[in-house]
Amino acid sequence: QTRMIKMAASMVEHGEDAFRKLFKFYKRRSPPPDFIDVIDFTKGVTNGKVLRTELSATSVSDTAARCAGLHPVHHWKAFGLEGHPGFIFITNPFLPGSQQHWVKQCLKVYPQKPNICNLDMHMPTSETQNLWEQSKDQLRRKRAGKREPKSLLEKLRWVTLGYHYNWDTKTYSPAHHTPFPSDLHTLAARVATACGFPSFSSEAGILNYYHLDSSLGIHVDESELDHSQPLLSFSFGQSAVFLLGGMRREDPATAMFMHSGDIMVMSGPSRLRYHAVPRIVAASPAEDPLPPCLLPRLQPDPPEDSAVGPVSREDWEVCAGYIRSSRVNVTVRQVLEAGGVFPGDRGGGGGAVTSGGASGRERDLKRKKSHYGDF
Numbered sequence: 097q098t099r100m101i102k103m104a105a106s107m108v109e110h111g112e113d114a115f116r117k118l119f120k121f122y123k124r125r126s127p128p129p130d131f132i133d134v135i136d137f138t139k140g141v142t143n144g145k146v147l148r149t150e151l152s153a154t155s156v157s158d159t160a161a162r163c164a165g166l167h168p169v170h171h172w173k174a175f176g177l178e179g180h181p182g183f184i185f186i187t188n189p190f191l192p193g194s195q196q197h198w199v200k201q202c203l204k205v206y207p208q209k210p211n212i213c214n215l216d217m218h219m220p221t222s223e224t225q226n227l228w229e230q231s232k233d234q235l236r237r238k239r240a241g242k243r244e245p246k247s248l249l250e251k252l253r254w255v256t257l258g259y260h261y262n263w264d265t266k267t268y269s270p271a272h273h274t275p276f277p278s279d280l281h282t283l284a285a286r287v288a289t290a291c292g293f294p295s296f297s298s299e300a301g302i303l304n305y306y307h308l309d310s311s312l313g314i315h316v317d318e319s320e321l322d323h324s325q326p327l328l329s330f331s332f333g334q335s336a337v338f339l340l341g342g343m344r345r346e347d348p349a350t351a352m353f354m355h356s357g358d359i360m361v362m363s364g365p366s367r368l369r370y371h372a373v374p375r376i377v378a379a380s381p382a383e384d385p386l387p388p389c390l391l392p393r394l395q396p397d398p399p400e401d402s403a404v405g406p407v408s409r410e411d412w413e414v415c416a417g418y419i420r421s422s423r424v425n426v427t428v429r430q431v432l433e434a435g436g437v438f439p440g441d442r443g444g445g446g447g448a449v450t451s452g453g454a455s456g457r458e459r460d461l462k463r464k465k466s467h468y469g470d471f
């Protein structure tokens with residue numbers, strides 16, 4: 097019997113190596129990896145694994161899409177992956193000019209109280225309240241090509257929204273909840289509806305801020321209590337290599353680019369797949385550090401009741417200084433079943449939930465360290 101256990105252990109180890117090796121391959125600095133095997137959905141169906149997917153084009157009116165800064169749903173290009181039901185990749189469906197709104201919110205608005213960020217553990221609220229004010233002049237100079245010491249905003253690693261994820265206990269709790277931003281709620285609702293999840297409710301958000309040397313370890317997001325609802329992921333700024341694995345940590349993974357504006361939906365049988373971000377891919381020196389979809393252009397005024405507003409030139413200069421060497425990813429999750437409550441919660445708060453599985457939302461040590469300490 098010990099032999100069997102040993103054999104199983106070595107198989108797991110061997111398998112784990114496959115995803116970990118791929119992770120290390122794409123993370124490597126010198127020599128840098130080639131990206132030949134990385135799927136680029138913006139190039140269409142070029143890889144045998146890539147499939148076109150139809151969305152429910154009539155489920156979201158063109159007006160509702162426009163109010164969330166999105167093209168009409170029938171213009172979106174959505175893809176799936178062979179053997180990965182429930183995985184949906186939408187290449188940048190944002191209207192020109194509207195990604196700027198989300199970048200600005202992620203840098204200027206969402207890091208503010210009552211939301212929680214990694215810097216809260218290290219400094220008084222009076223200082224974290226003012227990340228933007230304290231960083232804006234430095235970032236503006238950066239945008240003009242000047243070398244600058246790291247601004248406070250560049251030390252931001254994560255922000256949580258709604259039910260604030262507790263990285264230590266790997267749980268959400270009714271005691272740690274603040275209102276979810278309404279503009280992001282609207283965006284997520286439109287995307288979820290187009291993907292066939294009209295009852296999706298944005299209850300928790302995790303924003304991850306990456307620089308050119310950042311990565312996110314292999315993990316699965318299983319702390320939410322309702323896995324029948326999708327996980328939505330929005331990316332802005334520099335591109336990333338994203339690895340999508342299987343239901344077990346040792347399953348092989350597929351590499352794909354996530355570019356600015358791309359949206360990923362992990363639903364159904366793909367909701368609990370392992371995944372990781374081994375690398376941020378900087379624009380080549382010959383290119384503008386800002387992707388074309390983030391270059392300033394004159395936009396028609398957004399509709400009256402739009403969730404997205406115009407970004408002032410002043411504010412955009414700061415954002416551009418930041419995003420020329422960074423990536424922001426926003427994930428939106430539904431935590432509870434419709435009408436559900438936290439187990440053990442009698443309405444009085446407290447009573448954190450432990451998610452299934454002993455591993456919870458497993459992150460590698462590196463990532464864990466960066467949660468509270470790495471700055």
Ligand SMILES: O=C(O)CCC(=O)C(=O)O
Pocket residue numbers: 302304312317329331336338354371373425427
């Ligand atoms: O940055 C990404 O694309 C992935 C983020 C992620 O997996 C998470 O926040 O759970």
Ligand SMILES: [Fe+2]
Pocket residue numbers: 315316317371
């Ligand atoms: Fe994740």
